Amino acid sequence: MKKRLISICLALLCVFAPASAAFSDITDSSLAQKVAILDALGIMQGMGDNQFNPDGSLTRAQFCKIAVTAMGISDVSAYASYTIFPDVKHTHWAAGYINAAVRHPDLKERSIIRGYVDGTFGPDKTVNYGEVCTMLLRMLGYTEEDVGPFWPADYIAKAQAVGLTEGVSVTDAKSAVKRSDAAILLLNTLNAPLKDDTGATLMDNLASATVDGGILLATSGTDSSLAANEALFFEDGAADAVTRRTAGALDSSMIGVRGTLVLKSNAVAGIIPTQDRTESYTVTAVSESGIQTSTQTIRPDSDDKLFVSRAGHSVGTFSELWSDIQAGDMLTMYYDGLGSLVLMAVLSGSSPAEGNSFVFGVEDSAEIPQDYTILKNGAAVNREQLQKYDVVTLDADSRQALVSDAKLSGQYSAASPSASDPETVTVCGQSYSVSKRAASSFAGLELKDYITLLFNAAGEVVAAYPKSSVNADMKGIVTDVQEDQVTVSLVNGLTMHNMQVSASDLSGLLGRVVTVGQSSNGSVFLTRSSFSGKVEGSWSVADAKLGSASVSPDVQLYVQDGDDGAVTAARVSDVSLDVVPESEILYTEQDGTGTVILIVAGPDVING
Numbered sequence: 001m002k003k004r005l006i007s008i009c010l011a012l013l014c015v016f017a018p019a020s021a022a023f024s025d026i027t028d029s030s031l032a033q034k035v036a037i038l039d040a041l042g043i044m045q046g047m048g049d050n051q052f053n054p055d056g057s058l059t060r061a062q063f064c065k066i067a068v069t070a071m072g073i074s075d076v077s078a079y080a081s082y083t084i085f086p087d088v089k090h091t092h093w094a095a096g097y098i099n100a101a102v103r104h105p106d107l108k109e110r111s112i113i114r115g116y117v118d119g120t121f122g123p124d125k126t127v128n129y130g131e132v133c134t135m136l137l138r139m140l141g142y143t144e145e146d147v148g149p150f151w152p153a154d155y156i157a158k159a160q161a162v163g164l165t166e167g168v169s170v171t172d173a174k175s176a177v178k179r180s181d182a183a184i185l186l187l188n189t190l191n192a193p194l195k196d197d198t199g200a201t202l203m204d205n206l207a208s209a210t211v212d213g214g215i216l217l218a219t220s221g222t223d224s225s226l227a228a229n230e231a232l233f234f235e236d237g238a239a240d241a242v243t244r245r246t247a248g249a250l251d252s253s254m255i256g257v258r259g260t261l262v263l264k265s266n267a268v269a270g271i272i273p274t275q276d277r278t279e280s281y282t283v284t285a286v287s288e289s290g291i292q293t294s295t296q297t298i299r300p301d302s303d304d305k306l307f308v309s310r311a312g313h314s315v316g317t318f319s320e321l322w323s324d325i326q327a328g329d330m331l332t333m334y335y336d337g338l339g340s341l342v343l344m345a346v347l348s349g350s351s352p353a354e355g356n357s358f359v360f361g362v363e364d365s366a367e368i369p370q371d372y373t374i375l376k377n378g379a380a381v382n383r384e385q386l387q388k389y390d391v392v393t394l395d396a397d398s399r400q401a402l403v404s405d406a407k408l409s410g411q412y413s414a415a416s417p418s419a420s421d422p423e424t425v426t427v428c429g430q431s432y433s434v435s436k437r438a439a440s441s442f443a444g445l446e447l448k449d450y451i452t453l454l455f456n457a458a459g460e461v462v463a464a465y466p467k468s469s470v471n472a473d474m475k476g477i478v479t480d481v482q483e484d485q486v487t488v489s490l491v492n493g494l495t496m497h498n499m500q501v502s503a504s505d506l507s508g509l510l511g512r513v514v515t516v517g518q519s520s521n522g523s524v525f526l527t528r529s530s531f532s533g534k535v536e537g538s539w540s541v542a543d544a545k546l547g548s549a550s551v552s553p554d555v556q557l558y559v560q561d562g563d564d565g566a567v568t569a570a571r572v573s574d575v576s577l578d579v580v581p582e583s584e585i586l587y588t589e590q591d592g593t594g595t596v597i598l599i600v601a602g603p604d605v606i607n608g
Helices: 007-015 031-040 060-070 095-103 129-138 152-160 179-191 316-324 436-442
Strands: 209-219 231-237 242-247 256-265 267-273 278-287 289-294 305-308 329-337 342-347 357-358 373-376 377-379 390-397 400-404 407-415 424-427 430-433 450-455 462-466 475-482 487-491 494-501 511-518 524-528 549-560 567-570 584-589 594-599
Touching: 031 179, 031 267, 060 095, 060 129, 060 179, 129 152, 129 549, 129 594, 209 342, 242 267, 278 584, 377 549, 390 549, 407 511, 424 450, 430 475, 430 494, 436 462, 475 494, 487 511, 567 594
Parallel strands: 305 342, 373 400, 549 594
Antiparallel strands: 209 231, 209 256, 231 242, 256 267, 278 289, 278 329, 329 342, 357 390, 373 377, 390 400, 407 424, 407 450, 424 430, 450 462, 475 487, 475 511, 487 494, 511 524, 549 567, 584 594
């Protein structure tokens, strides 16, 4: 009997899967995958306007529609012309689904969802955790005799026992089920075996055919050589990658998922992950004898199958394709149920910047290929100018190493689900999403510790360190004040939004240089600073040179209004002078390579 538990595979895959392009309000890559899969299968869609509303709740009518669709019944027109429950008229949007749940021949014996003793259905009532567990078990064929007489406790316990609740945050029977938790519960249920112990799953109801052991390698959205509504797969037993037609565009967050392909009319509608082992590593160096990663050396057999997305559509052997692997790549190794290696894959098209980022100068740093151009804050630099704890992102397409020294220090005040393995964190009053890969650097850190976050050039959290080891420069300029909240643009390029600060006159800080700090109780305070220090020389705007120093293409420019006046942000394109004299340069900041990253100038540079 096959039992497919999804959460294990997705937890491993989320280290390189990007957030879903389908829904802009989902930042967690693991949830993005789950939602993308359900959306592709037509089981659970968004709320419109590119929103999924992961924290929203579900009504009984909404969940009934989801449950009926998950049972493989999408056409309910035959059940939408009459009324069974007095509070669900035939004109109600969900009448067909609710009536089908009661009278469809494949559903009525399972009693997936029932009305109340007074004969009503309660379509607009919020569905709770106990009710959802009950409905899901009934979908799988379980009855009260199988579960027990005590509702909802017995049903919740049974749902936990068969793996339906793996990965959800809700635990109380009466709590409303968030849409994000509903997605996890549904995907777990689709792959759980039916009660009859035949090895069949609900997934079998959704497909005209299935293909086991498929790996999504690319979609038409990530590979321009694929036609619209085509995707590239590796399939067990196939000698090479297979191009298949898809029932609509598959979301890029599903790239790298290994599982069962769900076919409808010979087109892939989705892919359901399996529990087979998947491991991901960051490559630091490669040779024909093996692959060095940040944690170990992997020595594949010469005939082990390898796919490298930048090398084309062919699956080759390690001996044929090893030279196409590059430092900074995310290498994923797929195993079958017996633990045998099925495929090694470098899916650079699906890798977010964070997946190709590493911290420079530490023990597990990757190597920057010799032919890469190194850009720090937009300016070309050499390796010797990089500093420990810079974050390097390797862009294989442009052959560039993008270097960031953006850091943020402060008190580690909140985390979910745990401080040592977080998906979201709050530091110095700012909240950030954390990938599974970056979360490993939080091991050993505790709430109320003072820590420093390191960011890559895309603004993603890559690592965390104790503040005693790495300390950020928290100097910046106050760019907005709203009642008791301020926004500060830090010199290092980060922006701290809507910080609650206690001060008698916050408006007096607008346009001022400040240093952000935190007291022992976690409250944020700002210390007024003055302009001091600048690079000597005039600024040639066209040549991007200030004296002998290079000026970053992304330089922050501010203009001061009068002596000791507030500063306002400006654009380099607004500068009316070809060469700004040294007398008009009031203050500059440089990064560790000496590149000018901030300029405060007098008003005449704009007014001419």
